[in-house]
Amino acid sequence: MKKESAFWNDKHHGFVKFAVVTSLVVLLFLLFRSNGVINWIRSGHEIRRQEKMIREYRRDIEKMDRTIYDLTHDKDSLEKHARELFHMTAPGEDVYIEE
Numbered sequence: 639m640k641k642e643s644a645f646w647n648d649k650h651h652g653f654v655k656f657a658v659v660t661s662l663v664v665l666l667f668l669l670f671r672s673n674g675v676i677n678w679i680r681s682g683h684e685i686r687r688q689e690k691m692i693r694e695y696r697r698d699i700e701k702m703d704r705t706i707y708d709l710t711h712d713k714d715s716l717e718k719h720a721r722e723l724f725h726m727t728a729p730g731e732d733v734y735i736e737e
Contacts, residue, residue, distance in 0.1 A: 669675055708715040727733050
């Protein structure tokens, strides 16, 4: 304990004490401010999550666009889609529904 108190009470270590205290204050200021590092990291995670959702939605939109195109330009695909949607069959056709 004497070595520690001698270190902190030595007149030549005034700059070290100042540097340690200043570093702690700056570190606390950077970490816990409203624009601090913690909020910056949280925002980064949120941005990545939302970008992933945007990519998924774009894929869904492209899939829906292809389906719309097929349904509006091809009578056979329209008939197939309607039969699958409403569980209807063509004469002589067997339908198996899996759940």
